Amino acid sequence: MMERVLVEVDDTAGAFHAAEVAIGLAAAIGAELRVVTVVEDHVLDDRLAAAAIPDAARRRAQGAVAMLDRVAARAKAAGVEAETSALSGGAAEQVLAAARRSDADLIVVALEHRHQARAPYLGAKVQHILEFAEVPVLVVPPRPNR
DSSP: OOOEEEEEOOSSHHHHHHHHHHHHHHHHHTOEEEEEEEEOSSHHHHHHHHTTOTTHHHHHHHHHHHHHHHHHHHHHHTTOOEEEEEEESOHHHHHHHHHHHTTOSEEEEEOEEETTTTEEEOHHHHHHHHHHOSSOEEEEOOOOOO
């Protein structure tokens, strides 16, 4: 029986769609929901600071919290309480570690989108999660065009 679902979100439409799928699943089976976002290794912060963009790290942290709050509000509206975490480091490694810490029964991630080809593909993060996950992984494709 699935009791705990972990979903990883970022600032893409696909990730928010995956979160909606995870929320619906958690609501249907009465599971706990854990929502994580990962701020990658601060490389971008260094580049933004070098480009004289003030408070880049603080703004990225605020963006991460805003994403988590948005998903938690959607979950609450569906009757699902969501625990949220903003993590730092490599995305795949942090998602897998969060799944272990929370004793997740399922990991939900979005199929990544390759902007150049305008077509979905697994991507390195999802491939890494699929290869090293100790629990089932649900890879959610983009929302169908209607």
